[in-house]
Amino acid sequence: MQSRLTYILFLLLSVISYGQVNLRVTSDKMVYTTTDVVNLTILLEIEGSDYNNQQTKLRSPDFSKFNLIGTGSVTNGLMDPETNMVIYQSVTRLALEPKQKGKVKIGSFLITFNNKIYKTEPFEILVKEADKKPSVAVNTSKDVYLNMEVEDRDVYQDEPTIAVLKVYSRNMDNLRRVKNIHLPKDNNLDVYPISMAKSEIDPSDYGNMASQVLAIFMIFPNESGYVEVPGASASVSSYAGKNKIVSNKVKINVKKLPEGAPESFKNAVGNFKVSISNVSKEKAEVKKPINVLVKVSGEGNLKNLELPKIAESSDYDVFAPKITSKVTTENTGMKGEILANYLVIPKKAGEISIKTENFAFFDPSKKEYINLGQEVLNVNAFSHDQIMESRTTVEKVNEYTNTFLETVNTPVLKTTSFKVKEKNKFHWNILFVNIAILLALFIVYLLFRNWQKKRRLNKKIEPLEPVGSIAETEEEIRERLKTDVNDYFSYLENLKDKKDYQKFFQIYDELDSEVRSQYFQSSAEDFIDFLENYKGPAIAEQYRSLSQKIQIEKYAPVKSSEAIDMLLQSIVELYSQISK
Known part of the structure; x- marks a missing residue:
């Protein structure tokens, strides 16, 4: 009996000293709509020295029913002062977009320590249809995401690290509406921009989303320890107004400078x-x-x-x-x-x-x-005295003359203006430039006077033509701005035959812009509304469908002549009806 108690005691002591692994996952809520973003938090806690015995990385479950929008992680290490136990903590955040409605199951996350697999319990979330509320314009800020990436998260105090601010969206038009970029501000950081110029749009970046680099900047942390870099911000312009978007926060480990610094070291x-x-x-x-x-x-x-x-x-x-x-x-x-x-x-x-x-x-x-x-x-x-002795006779005379002119001033002539400047030459180039400027101004004056005389002689009073109605004026302007789409059709046909598809899509964009400007519509969304009201829902639906096909073929890695031929037929049929 005594030997069993001893065995149990040693077993408990070995378990306590060996460490403990805790893995769990939580979601911000359990009920979502199809437009919501599912935020998952995966927490991994290790007590003891087990963090050195990690055999596999954190493995995620099947996310085929979601679109992965973004991810981020942060690690911390601390010691419990009461038990002197080292606790290693890793927090991972995932942002998911559901693809379907109903109950969706999120599987287990897996990780292996010391030949033992740890996993989280699977759970289900409910995805409902989003409420369709009528509005004048769509709020695009919910479809635009900012992400801040820091190159090196382990630096010394006052050592720089480079950060990149990128914007993501499934609709490339939203990227062009991002303005008013503000870099992070904090008392513990000095932030200096490297480049605030927007890069070219990448149509298929992380998670099949379009992305664009907004800013590259440099961060100088001036305090040691774990420093949190606040998120950068920007505004997204829409028809309803401006909406503010904020990027993620990033933690960096700022190391203390080594001891033994000389007295002359400041910062x-x-x-x-x-x-x-x-x-x-x-x-x-x-x-x-x-x-x-x-x-x-x-x-x-x-x-x-x-x-x-x-x-x-x-x-x-x-x-x-x-x-x-x-x-x-x-x-x-x-x-x-x-x-x-x-x-x-x-x-x-x-x-x-x-x-x-x-x-x-x-x-x-x-x-x-x-x-x-x-x-x-x-x-x-x-x-x-040494300076005066080293001067030449001419320099002494100039010195005496300047002293006299500075101290004696006659009431008739201001003699200080004749002060001799030593080692000063007359610049003939400046004189010639000034004379040329005066001559040019005089010639311009003569031409202007001549133009005024001719204008007064040729000016005649012409009778005013009668002004038509507003409808007649609008029809006249529309006829004047009317685009000859047949010229575009012939050009597109030639480009298709030459297989110059990049120029093909550029000419189509010019055609679309010309036709929209003919009806005083600046954007594609407004043009669709115009077509529904004046050309019918069928024409508007054909225009919307053609725009989607154009975008798909435009960014397709491999383009076929058959698909371009079908696109050209659709373009000719649709724009012939619109331009009637």
């Missing part, structure tokens, strides 16, 4: 160089300012970098700098240079050393700190 992360130079053209003179330029160049967090300052000294006075930046953001990182222009006034004559503060940065590629130390600029400052 520079990347790879940098520091230089100092004297950009003044004149000789350095005591008690007169000179321009000293401190430049930090390289790749990294340049825009929020704490620059090395010029160190204080008893040999000179230094004033706050003017900061300018020449930085570009690219897919490979932020590159460029930051310029700090200082005014430095020497206090004594002779050799003086202008030094910068010590500067150090962290290189993520090498995972180490690099201390660049100080940069030194040696300047030879002269006294006023």
Whole structure:
């Protein structure tokens, strides 16, 4: 009996120490409509060290009755302070669109740990027909989805990561209505755009949905730990107004910088160089300012970098700098240079050393700190007497003349305007350009006067023609704008024979646009309503069916001449009836 108790005790201890796996799935609700999106949350929790013994990835059940719209996952690891047990948690989100009505079964998710299969319990959801409510326009924002993808989710503090914002929709027309893109904003992040230009539309991306890249941007996390990047937003324009859509949120793991940073390290992360130079053209003179330029160049967090300052000294006075930046953001990182222009006034004559503060940065590629130390600029400052002795006779005369003209001013002539500028030449090019501009203006004036005289001589009073009714005017405009569809038919026939199908569909789009503009209809939806009212429901249904066939054949990977021939016959029959 005692041996059995001992065996049971050791068995329980081994189970507790080995770990526990918990896998479960939940849905946001149990009853949906055909227009709703089914959101599933799969939670995997592992207590102990079993997360190192995972043998298979999470396997999904059969989703043939759904369209997979989007997916995302996040992982966390923490330690229970009471039991000192490590808990590994993985959360996966799936967005599904039901294809059919009625009861739909969602099967089990499977995963294998230590030769043991864990699975979730299958369950059913109910899909109902969506309520058909009459409305003036369709809200397209429900059919448009934003997705934010982060390239690297494991970075150091102040190290950049690249994010891509994409839009998905089953209707490509909805992608063209997405505007007013706003990038994520958070106090723990610095976000800089790389490209806000929309890419070409991909007609069959993930889940057979059309997609388009809206923006590429760079994220600099300035705090360590798990940082959540808020979703980006945009607006979708429709006939009912503008609707706001928001992308998913993304969690990134921001690693702390290693210990042992030098005292001169502030927040520079990347790879940098520091230089100092004297950009003044004149000789350095005591008690007169000179321009000293401190430049930090390289790749990294340049825009929020704490620059090395010029160190204080008893040999000179230094004033706050003017900061300018020449930085570009690219897919490979932020590159460029930051310029700090200082005014430095020497206090004594002779050799003086202008030094910068010590500067150090962290290189993520090498995972180490690099201390660049100080940069030194040696300047030879002269006294006023030394500067005067080194001048030539002509320069001294100019100096005395300028001093006299600045201090003495007659009441008749303002003598300060005659101040001699040293080393200044007369620019003949500027004089010739000004003369040419004056001549051109004079010629334009003469032509304008001549045109006015001819206009007054030829102006005659003509009798006004009687204005017709509104209906007659509209019919006259329509006849004037009427499109000769037969020319388009002949052109399409030639393109079909040449098998230039890309040009074939371009010419069809021009034909469709010309016919719609003839009836003052800007969009295909409005044109369908117009055809139902004035041409009959049969013509409107033929137009709708032909538009769908055109889209299918346009993006078909392989095009057959028989299908294009049938399309051309349908185009000729339909547009001949519409243009009557």
